[in-house]
Amino acid sequence: MTPVRLPTQLFLNGAYRESSSGRRCSLINPATEEPFVEVATADAADVNTAVESAQRAWETGWRDLTPGKRTEILFNVARMLREQMEEIAQLETLHIGKPISDARDEAALGARVFEYYAGAITQLCGETIPVARGGFDFTLRQPMGVVAAIVPWNFPFPIACWKAAPALASGNCVVLKPASLSPLTALKLGELAHAAGLPAGVLQVLAGSGAAIGDALVAHQQIRKISFTGSTAIGQRIMELAARDLKRVSLELGGKSPNIVFADADWARAAETSPMSVFGNTGQDCCARSRVFVERGIYDPFIERFVAATKKLRVGDPAKPETQLGPLVSSGQREVVEAFLADARKRGSQFACGGRRPHARGYYLEPAVLLDVGKDDRCWREEIFGPVVCVAPFEDETQMLRDVNASPYGLSGSLWTNDLRKALRVARRVESGVLSINSHSSVHTEAPFGGFKHSGLGRDLGTAAMEGYTELKNVYVAE
Numbered sequence: 001m002t003p004v005r006l007p008t009q010l011f012l013n014g015a016y017r018e019s020s021s022g023r024r025c026s027l028i029n030p031a032t033e034e035p036f037v038e039v040a041t042a043d044a045a046d047v048n049t050a051v052e053s054a055q056r057a058w059e060t061g062w063r064d065l066t067p068g069k070r071t072e073i074l075f076n077v078a079r080m081l082r083e084q085m086e087e088i089a090q091l092e093t094l095h096i097g098k099p100i101s102d103a104r105d106e107a108a109l110g111a112r113v114f115e116y117y118a119g120a121i122t123q124l125c126g127e128t129i130p131v132a133r134g135g136f137d138f139t140l141r142q143p144m145g146v147v148a149a150i151v152p153w154n155f156p157f158p159i160a161c162w163k164a165a166p167a168l169a170s171g172n173c174v175v176l177k178p179a180s181l182s183p184l185t186a187l188k189l190g191e192l193a194h195a196a197g198l199p200a201g202v203l204q205v206l207a208g209s210g211a212a213i214g215d216a217l218v219a220h221q222q223i224r225k226i227s228f229t230g231s232t233a234i235g236q237r238i239m240e241l242a243a244r245d246l247k248r249v250s251l252e253l254g255g256k257s258p259n260i261v262f263a264d265a266d267w268a269r270a271a272e273t274s275p276m277s278v279f280g281n282t283g284q285d286c287c288a289r290s291r292v293f294v295e296r297g298i299y300d301p302f303i304e305r306f307v308a309a310t311k312k313l314r315v316g317d318p319a320k321p322e323t324q325l326g327p328l329v330s331s332g333q334r335e336v337v338e339a340f341l342a343d344a345r346k347r348g349s350q351f352a353c354g355g356r357r358p359h360a361r362g363y364y365l366e367p368a369v370l371l372d373v374g375k376d377d378r379c380w381r382e383e384i385f386g387p388v389v390c391v392a393p394f395e396d397e398t399q400m401l402r403d404v405n406a407s408p409y410g411l412s413g414s415l416w417t418n419d420l421r422k423a424l425r426v427a428r429r430v431e432s433g434v435l436s437i438n439s440h441s442s443v444h445t446e447a448p449f450g451g452f453k454h455s456g457l458g459r460d461l462g463t464a465a466m467e468g469y470t471e472l473k474n475v476y477v478a479e
Ligand code: NAP
Pocket: 150, 151, 152, 153, 154, 155, 177, 178, 179, 180, 181, 208, 209, 210, 211, 213, 214, 215, 218, 229, 230, 231, 232, 234, 235, 237, 238, 252, 253, 254, 255, 285, 286, 383, 385, 411, 451, 455, 456
């Protein structure tokens, strides 16, 4: 790979700057276990600077810009992202160990998200309402002000774009906080967006730890909305803190998504494609189909094909284009996953394959297929966020749906059948915000994405996301 320039400072008011404390934090390349750069880390004083300047940028220009001008700027941002896609992809691979071919796709997805919202600006419409007393009544979708966007480390660049693009398109300013493990592509986004014409202060990027600046950001009086993607536990904490000022929140949280395969489906295709639906991104995916329900009649041949396809996955150096699974993001994350595997061993689950460290260096783990996992076991119930799947047979549709919906999560899932009536019946009953039939896709830029139950609140993507960054105002004009 060609060497890339690494961002090492916060991106505030249109320029890279040191943090006020001068503190820095080392990033470790998960593929080599070597530190490779030190990045400035923000504290509460930097949060203040970022939010207050964003508020000024909002009041003195951004909120009053014409939709046409905002459209032009966001298309420029998209163009700039497309021009710098390779650099963005390489940064993503360096800091989180994402396979470069996936990182390239996700860099393109980020640009596509900006294009979509640049075009969607003129779709943000109000209504005219024929009220009983006559006169003229209409609604306006107004921007909120400064939005805090807090994103995780598993899809750092695309999720930063999912939040920044619709928030900016609907006329807000954004303070973006990437995860401590993955600040590089968010900082790059700030730099490129500014170079593309976004005025200074409209998109601020604060690298820094959630423990150090999370509360200060969420509780800041000038923050009007928090758009968060991450764990359910931190989402709950944010919601509690936001409730004090009745701040708006949207939360995209964890998942334990089902993959349901009926005997009448093209089950061989399901078996061959399903491993990547759980092991993609080394299982560090909120939509990972980590519970596979297979109808009893096809269970044995399904397992055989599923395990064979899993063993063929190429685990290794994320810089190589042929790699499908890179390392886990950190040694801590690998230890979390290994603790789940140890629990499965203790409880007598069968390992059909995987679960070992394949390389001496790098936080790698072979993808593990677990059978005979008890429905009360941790591996079945909890989000593992690593390359582990539990596969179980089912006989009765009603009982299977009870087991599917017993999870407190409800984010995504797949359903495989060639019976249309069954597909629609079961799709209605699965408690999740996203579901795909005879496929494993979860995310479409143009369609709403988000969860039921403990998987979240509100929606990213589609026009729903833009509406979520506005307040609805009703205006009445007397005759
Ligand atoms: P996390 O620990 O909740 O962190 C997410 C973000 O929140 C990071 O930027 C983190 O900063 C920050 N944070 C931590 N403590 C905070 C606090 N007290 N106040 C405000 N922000 C705080 O989650 P993660 O380990 O990064 O990501 C994994 C989780 O995200 C999984 O549960 C996964 O399912 C979920 N996820 C969901 C979606 C979705 O769309 N539904 C997508 C991706 C991931 P630091 O990194 O500095 O701690």
